[in-house]
Amino acid sequence: MANIKVYSTPTCPWCHALKDFLREKNVEFEDIDVSKDQEKAKEMIEKSGQMGVPQIEINGKIIVGFDKAAIEKELENV
Amino acid sequence: MYDLTIIGAGPAGITAAVYAARKKLNTLVITKNIGGQAALSGEVGNYTGYQFISGPELAKKFEEHLKSFNINLQEGVKTLSIEKTDNFKIKTEKKEFESKTVIIATGRTSRMLNIPGEKKFKNKGITYCATCDAPLFAGKDVAVIGGGNSALDAAIQLINIAKKVYLININDSFQGDEIRLEKVRNSDKVEILNSTETKEIIGHEFVKKIKVVKDSEEKILDVEGVFIEIGSTPSLIPVKAPDSELELNQYKEIVVNEHCETNIPGLFAAGDVTNIPEKQIIVAAGHGCIASLSAFGYLSKTK
Numbered sequence: 001m002a003n004i005k006v007y008s009t010p011t012c013p014w015c016h017a018l019k020d021f022l023r024e025k026n027v028e029f030e031d032i033d034v035s036k037d038q039e040k041a042k043e044m045i046e047k048s049g050q051m052g053v054p055q056i057e058i059n060g061k062i063i064v065g066f067d068k069a070a071i072e073k074e075l076e077n078v
Numbered sequence: 079m080y081d082l083t084i085i086g087a088g089p090a091g092i093t094a095a096v097y098a099a100r101k102k103l104n105t106l107v108i109t110k111n112i113g114g115q116a117a118l119s120g121e122v123g124n125y126t127g128y129q130f131i132s133g134p135e136l137a138k139k140f141e142e143h144l145k146s147f148n149i150n151l152q153e154g155v156k157t158l159s160i161e162k163t164d165n166f167k168i169k170t171e172k173k174e175f176e177s178k179t180v181i182i183a184t185g186r187t188s189r190m191l192n193i194p195g196e197k198k199f200k201n202k203g204i205t206y207c208a209t210c211d212a213p214l215f216a217g218k219d220v221a222v223i224g225g226g227n228s229a230l231d232a233a234i235q236l237i238n239i240a241k242k243v244y245l246i247n248i249n250d251s252f253q254g255d256e257i258r259l260e261k262v263r264n265s266d267k268v269e270i271l272n273s274t275e276t277k278e279i280i281g282h283e284f285v286k287k288i289k290v291v292k293d294s295e296e297k298i299l300d301v302e303g304v305f306i307e308i309g310s311t312p313s314l315i316p317v318k319a320p321d322s323e324l325e326l327n328q329y330k331e332i333v334v335n336e337h338c339e340t341n342i343p344g345l346f347a348a349g350d351v352t353n354i355p356e357k358q359i360i361v362a363a364g365h366g367c368i369a370s371l372s373a374f375g376y377l378s379k380t381k
Contacts, residue, residue, distance in 0.1 A: 035213030
């Protein structure tokens with residue numbers, strides 16, 4: 001099972017859109033709220049070098065923002 | 079061939095689509111994202127019927143209403159151009175669509191400062207969406223740049239997240255609502271710097287400082303976050319029509335009359351991208367309704 005992580009904050013509309021999109025395609029993912037978990041926030045920033053949400057990690061590759069096309073492509077070779 | 083194609087799914091585009099669906103028009107909606115700027119505002123206290131609702135929650139309700147109709151929704155799709163022949167040809171990155179009428183409801187996009195460091199540190203401490211990214215700056219010193227409602231909204235959201243908020247306004251007074259200004263003034267976390275211009279954003283991998291100037295006196299502020307909220311510009315799409323250009327005003331907004339008609343027959347526009355005097359969620363929604371009913375009227379005349 002692919003290891004998919006979504007880093008998000010509760011108030012971010014694109015984060016909701018990204019998670020809805022994954023649920024519609026019934027893709028399982030780890031839902032990480034970086035507003036509550038400062039450690040995970042640091043982890044996200046260190047991995048991607050970017051301070052913005054949402055960020056999704058698919059098989060080690062990080063995509064910043066709800067970039068549907070890039071995410072769909074990455075999901076294909078899961 | 080569609081009866082109506084709506085470009086943009088913010089309050090104006092979604093409301094237009096709801097009215098079109100209820101009129102049983104064969105409707106297509108093309109949009110990069112759903113919710114528009116409404117989805118980005120922190121607190122919405124002036125959308126009648128909801129004394130308090132967050133931008134994302136209100137946008138969700140708009141989205142649910144849209145999706146309750148079976149409208150062809152092309153989400154995450156960027157519209158490249160609109161060309162009028164006898165009907166309209168709408169080019170997107172992947173496909174081309176044909177439609178008898180079009181409503182442009184693409185809203186506005188955040189304006190950039192265009193200062194050194196702004197591009198380099200985007201998403202590395204600089205953000206244009208306080209609603210999304212504010213929580214990432216918990217316990218940090220941040221700067222909010224701007225003097226309107228979106229700047230005050232960002233400052234308010236940051237009051238209980240950041241350690242300190244510098245609110246940097248190039249004018250000597252604020253244009254935002256008094257109710258929001260009071261909240262900002264009453265917080266001892268916020269330091270207001272009026273008549274101050276932001277000159278440069280400095281850092282290594284992430285933002286570390288900003289250079290600001292007041293009465294030609296330079297100051298360096300140590301901040302890890304910079305929230306740029308200095309207004310927005312209309313999100314325009316190239317429009318080609320035989321022997322006529324789409325009429326814009328001096329702010330580059332699409333000029334429409336009270337029926338939301340542009341100067342090109344069959345092409346309508348609604349919401350913040352137009353010359354509508356007030357850029358509010360509730361006004362944009364009403365404007366979307368007018369545009370949709372006008373398109374319906376146009377279609378029934380030209381059948």
